[in-house]
Amino acid sequence: MNLLTTKIDLDAIAHNTRVLKKMAGSAKLMAVVKANAYNHGVEKVAPVIAAHGADAFGVATLAEALQLREIGIAQEILCWIWTPEQDFKAALERNIDLAVISPAHAQALIDSDDQPIRVSIKVETGLHRSGVDESEWEAVFDALAAAPHIEVTGLFTHLACADEPENPETDEQIIAFRRALALARKHGLECPVNHVCNSPAFLTRSDLHMEMVRPGLAFYGLEPVVGLDHGLRPAMTWEAKVSVVKQIEPGQGTSYGLTWRAEDRGFVAVIPAGYADGMPRHAQGRFSVTINGVDYPQVGRVCMDQFVISLGENPHGVQAGAQAVIFGENGHDATDFADRLGTINYEVVCRPTGRTVREYI
Numbered sequence: 457m458n459l460l461t462t463k464i465d466l467d468a469i470a471h472n473t474r475v476l477k478k479m480a481g482s483a484k485l486m487a488v489v490k491a492n493a494y495n496h497g498v499e500k501v502a503p504v505i506a507a508h509g510a511d512a513f514g515v516a517t518l519a520e521a522l523q524l525r526e527i528g529i530a531q532e533i534l535c536w537i538w539t540p541e542q543d544f545k546a547a548l549e550r551n552i553d554l555a556v557i558s559p560a561h562a563q564a565l566i567d568s569d570d571q572p573i574r575v576s577i578k579v580e581t582g583l584h585r586s587g588v589d590e591s592e593w594e595a596v597f598d599a600l601a602a603a604p605h606i607e608v609t610g611l612f613t614h615l616a617c618a619d620e621p622e623n624p625e626t627d628e629q630i631i632a633f634r635r636a637l638a639l640a641r642k643h644g645l646e647c648p649v650n651h652v653c654n655s656p657a658f659l660t661r662s663d664l665h666m667e668m669v670r671p672g673l674a675f676y677g678l679e680p681v682v683g684l685d686h687g688l689r690p691a692m693t694w695e696a697k698v699s700v701v702k703q704i705e706p707g708q709g710t711s712y713g714l715t716w717r718a719e720d721r722g723f724v725a726v727i728p729a730g731y732a733d734g735m736p737r738h739a740q741g742r743f744s745v746t747i748n749g750v751d752y753p754q755v756g757r758v759c760m761d762q763f764v765i766s767l768g769e770n771p772h773g774v775q776a777g778a779q780a781v782i783f784g785e786n787g788h789d790a791t792d793f794a795d796r797l798g799t800i801n802y803e804v805v806c807r808p809t810g811r812t813v814r815e816y817i
């Protein structure tokens with residue numbers, strides 16, 4: 457029996473995939489499953505997404521792309537974080553598409569002329585992270601158009617402010633993207649499949665779907681824009697078994713530094729999740745866990761392996777072995793938990809690590 461688990465609801469993943477597929481309409485649906493499917497466990501999650509409508513997969517690293525092939529994913533896979541010094545040929549051999557994110561990346565692929573290569577060019581349009589700068593577009597387009605072993609599937613870019621639908625920055629980026637596309641075509645690249653939409657843009661800007669959309673977060677059932685509801689079902693619940701319940705007297709403190717002291721006689725309970733498991737130490741005093749539908753505040757320092765909650769007088773008789781929901785089903789949702797911690801739902805689903813074990817339902 458595991459004390460600390462993330463329950464991953466594969467039916468929710470299937471449901472979300474169907475919802476997104478329908479929303480995508482005629483656009484292809486690329487599922488972003490980087491970071492171990494946003495910490496949901498790519499081995500189990502990707503086949504479900506593949507079976508329910510994804511046309512393609514997107515990952516950050518070469519290792520993630522290779523892992524998808526190893527688990528039997530046959531759809532096209534695009535990888536966008538790699539360097540020419542890495543063994544990118546292993547990925548090409550497995551039919552993985554590589555993103556050209558700088559002129560050096562383009563050159564490495566042009567020089568690697570031993571096999572057909574499919575690429576998508578990531579153009580810089582305003583995020584200023586990775587992507588080919590406008591001053592380099594022409595040279596990169598020309599060089600790739602002249603390489604007979606390279607097939608350019610299209611262009612893509614990543615939006616900086618799509619989670620703020622009113623922010624004009626997105627439209628500025630789209631203007632730049634369309635400029636890049638026109639230039640690429642003028643320089644002989646057909647660019648049949650182009651894409652800009654992450655989850656927030658996909659869900660709020662159907663006018664930007666183009667030939668493919670590229671959401672991640674939405675597959676896991678979370679809304680990237682506060683206040684929206686697309687009928688997605690959160691797939692992850694982080695929960696722990698209470699390891700100890702003990703009495704505490706007025707004035708007694710708990711956990712390192714005794715930063716919290718009981719005002720009244722009551723009970724505290726220990727939850728076996730600490731910063732080694734992804735519960736941030738600075739979460740102290742900011743959240744509560746839910747046991748049988750009742751909320752109990754976290755108190756005192758978050759330790760490496762455990763934190764403490766106050767049960768007050770323990771009117772509901774919580775005992776060791778009780779199931780405490782940190783976030784997810786029957787507790788606070790990931791977005792609410794994230795708000796309390798001063799972060800975003802993307803980060804909190806990536807948090808459960810360490811001794812947390814995934815259980816699939």
Ligand SMILES: Cc1ncc(COP(=O)(O)O)c(C=O)c1O
Binds near residue numbers: 536653655680
């Ligand atoms: C290049 C790229 N495309 C798409 C996504 C998916 O974003 P989201 O999870 O907001 O849908 C990400 C994630 O950060 C990304 O880096």
